[in-house]
Amino acid sequence: MRNGEIALVTGANKGIGKEIVRRLAVEGFTVYLGARDEDRGRAAAEQTDGDVRFVHLDVTDEDSVAAAAKRVEQAHGRLDVLVNNAGVAVEWGVAPERIGADVLRRAYAVNVFGVASVTRSAIPLLREGSRVVNMSSPLGSLTLMSDPASPVSTRHLLAYSSSKAALNALTVLYANVLRPKGVLVNAANPGLVGTDLNGLDAERDGVRTVERGAEVPVRLALLAADGPTGGFFGDDDHATAGVVPW
Ligand SMILES: NC(=O)c1ccc[n+]([C@@H]2O[C@H](COP(=O)([O-])OP(=O)(O)OC[C@H]3O[C@@H](n4cnc5c(N)ncnc54)[C@H](OP(=O)(O)O)[C@@H]3O)[C@@H](O)[C@H]2O)c1
Numbered sequence: 001m002r003n004g005e006i007a008l009v010t011g012a013n014k015g016i017g018k019e020i021v022r023r024l025a026v027e028g029f030t031v032y033l034g035a036r037d038e039d040r041g042r043a044a045a046e047q048t049d050g051d052v053r054f055v056h057l058d059v060t061d062e063d064s065v066a067a068a069a070k071r072v073e074q075a076h077g078r079l080d081v082l083v084n085n086a087g088v089a090v091e092w093g094v095a096p097e098r099i100g101a102d103v104l105r106r107a108y109a110v111n112v113f114g115v116a117s118v119t120r121s122a123i124p125l126l127r128e129g130s131r132v133v134n135m136s137s138p139l140g141s142l143t144l145m146s147d148p149a150s151p152v153s154t155r156h157l158l159a160y161s162s163s164k165a166a167l168n169a170l171t172v173l174y175a176n177v178l179r180p181k182g183v184l185v186n187a188a189n190p191g192l193v194g195t196d197l198n199g200l201d202a203e204r205d206g207v208r209t210v211e212r213g214a215e216v217p218v219r220l221a222l223l224a225a226d227g228p229t230g231g232f233f234g235d236d237d238h239a240t241a242g243v244v245p246w
Helices: 015-026 038-046 062-076 101-125 158-181 215-221
Strands: 006-009 030-035 052-056 079-084 126-135 184-188
Touching (some): 015 052, 015 079, 030 062, 052 062, 079 215, 101 126, 101 158, 126 158, 126 215, 184 215
Parallel strands (some): 006 079, 126 184
8 A cells, every 4th residue: 555655647537547546546645636627627536535636737837737736745745656647639530731830739738848847847746766657659659650560650640649759758858867866757558548538438449448548557656666767668468568669
């Protein structure tokens, strides 16, 4: 049990993030459930057993990010786990030829700049053994994008895929920056999970449930201090056998 450990999960009012919160609360964490919408966030926190506390957190709003970090600092002075889960996919159904910088900006605002903003605010609270988990995707893998044999090379999601590639770069860079402090920073591939992000349904479409999708990020959130850092991990059922290529 992790009683006394403190976690913050962004974009946690629904989907995989909400399930990550539930699982960390079961482990005994005090979990801050970050959500940009107060009603949705409070409702999700009330539905979840354990020490789960709603915190208003719009990752695109620096004031909101700073206020959330301040709240954790004032209550605990530290953060054991940060899950950068908030993410958007903004281009379903739009031909890649029509995707311009405006669409990329909307994806990057949450998937890249939001992560940088939240992580910077959290760094003073991270200590030796703390874990940062960034929710990535094989769609952001340059190796898979450039492999004609990989289905990823046929997806053409200019905004989403390039934003997750940038997130992957941030993961390695933060891992390098925080290595001397003993903080572990890794990217998680939850697999293809039925959520509002993709409009898929686990039962109808034969994709993963949120319970299944939360397994890899939760495993990374629970790493021991001597665990890996600067890696991109999925699970053993995935074609990449646990390690996703950058
Ligand atoms: N589903 C998959 O197959 C899959 C695969 C690989 C990676 N991922 C990644 O997993 C993460 C979770 O996705 P999901 O599938 O669970 O999607 P989801 O159900 O759509 O959840 C996304 C969450 O992000 C929040 N969010 C969006 N913009 C935000 C902002 N500016 N500030 C704070 N929160 C914000 C949403 O809040 P609102 O309710 O207010 O919109 C929602 O709570 C994402 O990073 C996604 O890219 C998902």
